Amino acid sequence: MADIVPLTAFKAIQDQIKTLCLRDFPCGTGSWHKTDLLSKNKHRKSGAQVIYRYEDVQLDIDDADEENSDQLIELITDPRSPWYMEYSWSKEAGTLKEKAIKSPWLIKPDFVYSCFQTLNIDDKSVTEIDEGLLRFKNLEEITLSANYIKTVNSSYLPASLKVLELCANDIDDITDLCSRPPPLRHLGLGRNRISTLGNCVSGTFWPELVSLDLSYNDLCGLTDLVKMFSTLPKLRNLTLQGNPVSLISGYRGYVIDSLRNLTVLDDKQISVDEKYSFNGLATLEELVRDEALVQLGVISLKGLQCPPEIMNPNSQPDYPVIERTYFVQFMLPRVYQEPVEKLEAPSAYLFTDMQSANEITPLPEMDKGILEQVLIHGVLHNKHQKRFQQGSIGILLLADSSQLMTTDITQPRDVTQTVDVTQTVDPSQPIDVAQPTETEGTPQTLTEPVNSSFLPWDDHMQFNWTRDVTLKDLLTVRDFFRTGMDVHVMEQTVEAYPQWAVTGSNNKMEPKGREQKDKKKTKEPEKAKERLKKKTASTEDFLKSPPKLTNIASFHVPLECFLNGELEYKNTFTKINVVSQTSILSKMSEEKIDKKMDKRKASSKSPAVKKDRKKSPQLKDIGRRKQGDEMFAPTELQLAISVKLGHWLTALDAVAVRKSASLGEIVNAVTK
Template sequence: MLKFQNLEELIFTVNRITTLNSANLPRKLKVLELCSNDISSLKELCCNPPPMLQYLGLSHNKLSLDSEYNYLSDVFWPNLISLDLSFNDFVNLRNVAFLNFLPNLKNLIFLGNPLALLPNYRGFIIDTLQNLISLDDVLISPDERHHFKGIAKQHDFVVPVSQITIDIGKVTGIPRPFDPLEELPEFPIIESNYFVTYEFLGYPEIPHSSNEPDRKDELVDIQSETPVKGTLSEKDTSSPQVTSTLVLDNAADTAPVESKQAFQVFTHKLPEKPWGDPIIYNYTKMHTVRELYALKQLLQNGLTVTVIEVKILSWPIETEDDKISEASMKRKYKDSAKGAKYSNMDKHGKDKDKKNPPVSLQSDPPIQKILGDYHIDLYSIVTGNHFFEMVCDLGVPKIEEKVKSPTPVIKVTKKEKSAKKKGDDSKFKKESGASTKNKSKATLDKKKAKGRKDIALQVSEGIKPKHLLVEFKLQLQKWLTTSDADNEIYRNSTSFS
């Protein structure tokens, strides 16, 4: 490169560069673009940088350590006007004050760093760097600078906590568990409930001793959450499922000190509700996150929303008394067949006057079925948006077959065989005629049922299947003025007290 003494602009974008010695760069260079490489330190770049450089682009690299700010001063870059540090892994917002050592800096791009997820991000930088004209390619107006005046000097406003609010409205398109016009069997009794889950960061509970006071500034958010299996590394961004642990690769060089650990992703479960169309949830939950590096990774990978059906089948319990009663009824029925008169006996051998005792039920273990899931792309939050809203289309749920009762059906053929053995021809003929009549009636019922089924099939073919839809909102907290920050701090302090 030293052969090009008059070169003023040099672009090394997407070259997998890890280190670059600035002593080998042309002296008259004014623009240096090193976007989308693997640079994790500025030490080599600051050996002997071009003194006339005005623009330095370092976006989409692996810069994260607080010590990197020491290389961003007028000692190395006396004429630097524009600096692009977007989409790196800087976490500590207070260290932005070191950029005051670049006296000519007018344009700064910091979007895409974990610190940009803080509510006071823009206000703190504007109030700290008084010479800036533009932040994240957005001009700083005098009114905006006035609104954020003094926010950087008040320690209460410099909170290393990001707050994300998730809202889930209504769920539509869940198939009805049974047809209201259909005659249901007596057993099993089916109870169906539904709930929604979504994946988000959670933190393991830290046991506190009885003498240790609770830390009100750390909100542990693990209620009704279960860990999800798997791992999520910073390189694994193509997986459609958010997994359980954020494993921070290259932690020694790229990840901040407070992020050199694994953070779990939990499945947050909404309350179960019975079937409805729609099912109204109006669920709102605020998640407080301190590990900004892990939050950035989670947002880059997105969230998964799932709708689950919980079905419980209940069956009658057969007790010893029921067995004894059934045996006695069979004996009475046999005696009646021999000629004894039991006027209160029905055709099944049961006493008409005897009241049936209440049936004891036994429930099977709950059966969970995923009706559908949807992976939500939240990369727009990382790129600067504060609000995300959409109706998630989870597709058309599959309709499962109806549960059949295992209760055995009493066959008439047994009676026919017993009567034939006894030689009661007249009785056999009578019962045979009744059996033939019952069979013809059953055949007619089957034909009618088939006709109703054909009609229902023709009707259903003309109706489009319903899609399973879930209303989803996500909002990242942002302070637009110092008064907004003041009000938020006051609300938090009063709620904790």
């Protein structure tokens, strides 16, 4: 990007005034002003030649054309005229041009500047407000939006100024604006980079301020802002939407109850019912915390491909027993900081299953051979099970790793996203996922997953799941809403093996060979039969491999509506031609099984039967093609979700929060 050429506000206004062409036809002095010049010439003589001097211009009136001022004004007011212009940048521009036709001798710099009361200098690459503005002694309203202004010195603003609009600039400090400010009635500072106001916006500096626009900045600390605004005696219109503070649950109610003289908040009229509903909320200042409450919801999911173990149960092997579940993963923001010291060697952690994920057991004494075996095969050898933990073996994590060793994502993943299947949370309790760490280093905004409930496959899965998530870093949340949220439809696959089926250094299941071996050794057929019955029993006593995750589909959820005052986003996302990897594997395995079955049937049938089969060789192929076409038929995956921003409707909502907080304190005291 090229460097911006410095341009002062006064120079930009001068360039705009030059477009009026006040000294050119049909304005200014020229031969086209015969009638007016004769009427104003004190030395007019009938039939004589008169020379009129105006700013070193000599006009021979006798040689002038017959034109009057009304005809010239018509040239600048008729839209069909080539001299017609639009004067959207100033209300006084058209009047000034008419004066340049009727009285061109008045067109002097000081007179021109004194005519302007309103100026709109938008998107002119203005970088500085200079003292040239003081020459506009009657200026009441100036707009300098969409420029590159960084600071504003109020000593360069005319004393007559009442409206100052500086939207969409690069202002991050307004201290200089409060040095000697004019008696403004409206101050617009929206869409800048203001993060703090100090004590600038107060009744001491702005006693006449009626309207204040601070929308889409970086303002935090709602209670401090409201205390400052309460010192403005005439404030009636306040705009704070788009700021991090507008994401707080009690934002609107607290502002309405604290600033009782307000009539408009965020371009929305304050009703009498709102004032009544939020009455008393200003006294509950301790409950108005700088945090946002977001409710995630999954309504339904349909259109998933049928898993192979459900579509063709007879063609599947006895082991492993596959447990397949589906869930929706929301990627929410968090503040991540690199640690000062990195671990030299990874530490291994082991837990039994997904339900006990929070109870992580360290394994400091695990030797390298056993660790490699667990990483490769996913389960421990029988002789090492007693050494660590009894029961089923679950997921192996590395503390120095950003993702699971066994995670299988078919789609490329962003480096800022992590898949965490170990996090299990209570659906009835809100999650706190945006707490900044206290380690040294520059914070980087990343995302972390919040998973919905896990459901087995169904053609139409009704989740009806909701989860309240508390986000404390409001500035990060605001930036996150601008970019939107990624949502993934995930498939989790866990393979379960009976303990007797785990052999030596590999995990190949050989139930028949194991059964025969047990019969020879123990000579107890009844025990062997009991072991065989375990494949139809519950998998609670089985050894479980680490879960494998597959990203079936991903969607991007736009959440910028929350910054514009909306409180709920609900949508149904669709994706065409979704074919999961399991369906492809099922098709391949099915084709192999069909080929084997064909060979066996061909060898067992008589020649006569084979001859009959040759007469209609396409019958079976047709049936197989139909089955394959049905498996690979294009489907439409539909995911219905909802995202709500927490919002207090009445002051009773805050009371309910206080009661729940008190109850939480009691529970904590009892548990301690």
